[in-house]
Amino acid sequence: MSGPSDYQPSNPALQWIERRLPILGLVHSSFVIYPTPRNLNYWWTFGAILSFMLGMQILTGVILAMHYTPHADLAFKSVELLVRDVNYGWLLRNMHACGASMFFFAVYVHMLRGLYYGSYKEPREVLWILGVIIYLLMMATGFMGYVLPWGQMSFWGATVITNLFSAIPYVGESIVTLLWGGYSVGNPTLNRFFSLHYLLPFLIAGVVVLHVWALHVAGQNNPDGVEPKTEKDTVPFTPHATIKDGFGVACFMLLYAWFIFYMPNYLGDADNYIPANPGVTPPHIVPEWYYLPFYAILRSIPNKLAGVIGMFSAIIILCFLPWLDAARTKSSKYRPLAKQFFWIFVAVCILLGYLGAQPPEGIYVIAGRVLTFCYFAYFLIVLPLLARIEKPRPVPNSISDAVLAKTGSRSTPMVSTAIVLALAGSLFASSIDSARANEGSDKPPGNKWSFAGPFGKYDRGALQRGLKVYKEVCANCHGLSYIAFRNLAEAGGPGYSVAQAAAFASDYKVKDGPNDTGDMFERPGRPADYFPSPFPNEQAARAANGGAAPPDLSLITKARSYGRGFPMFIVDFFTQYQEQGPDYVAAVLQGFEDKAPEGVTIPEGSYYNKYFPGHAIKMPKPLSDGQVTYDDGSPATVAQYAKDVTTFLMWTAEPHMESRKRLGAQVFVFLIIFAFLMYFTKKKVWADSH
């Protein structure tokens, strides 16, 4: 892409092609001999990481689409069956869902790198604007992808976001109807989102080509912000940049694999494991983490239209960055003030993200307004002002000078560090306040689960006992509709033989038909049948249980959770704590108390439960000591029952957890070795360039 190449392949067949289509010359000039500044640091590998992520998302997405059904009644189930029945379906889904988060994480690093080193400045304005367009397309794609599983958060996220457009005067309502294809979010909405979710990634790929083209015309920026002048300032793209990018991608894959294999639901919302229900709104509608700063801006402006405008201008303002920041020095390395403000801006964005996830009340609203002001002030006041008043340090004459003059001394941005620490401290303090204010329910106590941690396995005995408890107690009211009898004999499950599973199935009566005379009939269950539900439909379940339908238990341990609060959710990332769901379920089963404490009134027909949100639960105390007889001598106590049935329900929610963790260990061994090999190869290649 940098002018005509004189590349001549030696192979005659390739020569024949090259004379007719000079594609090899194009690749050679763009990705082999292309001169790249020799002082690039690892922040520059995020371009390659993003290309890798885009490829990954398209590849996994195309395969997922082969198994997905875009219909309001079937979408949720098709995703669940994909995870359970398709070969490595759980891996594909985790790669795609976590991949979206990793894609956004990488794009934020990439954008902040551009911001810090002034990569948007002359002559790279078009390159930067193309980047903003890619980011906007990514946001649209990510949003529509999140709608496809058709869980509660998908549905209500779609409702809230499409309703943003109704704020537009005069035409707003018709635009929303056009987006919905109906009178509310429904099946036509899901269909068009699926179509667009498949289309947009290819548009992104197209704009990425333009982005790379513009990059190769203007040349790469570098940490010192001086353009390459002589040949001494650059190294050829291959092998130098290629191998360095390879090492960067390998390290990034380690982080990616951490999520895929060990924390697949860490970044998701438990509510999305509840099928979409247009009649029930979740108490907190929260978008995915990568939209949270903009969601916080939307909510901190009290007027609806102004909020929507504020949110969109927070992104569009990036397009004008090349002209808002008129400073001649590109890199913040040589701009003592800009450097400080950059880190303050990063802190503002992170805090806005935190606020986006909090309920919009009290201190959070005020903090949101202050931070929204800070966000815009950075672009509209700080950057234009700095260009006038700041005295930058002298920049080196050339890149090779900068590389030679590199000293070990690094000045820490003291002021901004102090500010970031102060902000983090206040965040911590406020989260304690909110925990105190949250009197709705007690935090469930933690349990020791056999399936926790990177090498966790299900306790076979607990699974078998849990199945017994489910069959004798829970099954009277709760369905288990995603579990088939054949699953009981599958690896990583309760460890029954195929014959045992078949015998278990034949105890059940399953409705089948119609037969030759057109009648429905009952027959004994077969291994391929699913657990029959106790009620024919939700209305019947509701009517039989005082207005509250007992939820299906297949996914209950993933569909329930509780907030961990500010410091804990960061600790959880490292300890791989993923058991909020099981802890909650076990706690609710044991949390019944005969008498509500002073000051808590429980409505007629409800029961007091210590851990249920709001304390009033419609389910009567389900378990009591000695209710289920165990054959293996385990204690017949409520605590043991609760633990066993929760283990069983964790397995029904995630039958492939053992193979996920096992494969994860293998992938980690491979990736660590691979990353080391890449690192040493990179060192060798760059040995004479430093």
Place this chain on the structure above:
Amino acid sequence: MNPDASTIAAGAPIEVDLSPVAEGQDIKVFWRGKPIYISHRTKKQIDEARAVNVASLPDPQADEARVKSGHDQWLVVIGICTHLGCIPIAHEGNYDGFFCPCHGSQYDSSGRIRQGPAPANLPVPPYQFVSDTKIQIG
């Protein structure tokens, strides 16, 4: 990309029988995929809705303009919060009306916005009384 013919056909008017709804109760029906709250208001609720100084409301509208005259006890509103489209809960909040759990908007017993971020009152769908105990929505 506008709604197709079958979607429009499914959005045809529906008739709702009001006779089983006792005073102080409300029912939720779905029309065009939207929840419609039909409240049989008590005397107290009607009086509260009418005692308010209309000009002081964020979206000024008299209670008389939001119900059909002669059927003042019946309030029919689309149960979609005018803020960002969540479904408010009936009989909650400080105004004997509706409370939206998403962002804390509160509506009174006439479905008018009283507190919170929502900009407008709960909309009244097009409907008329076919008989004293039956309405047609749409």
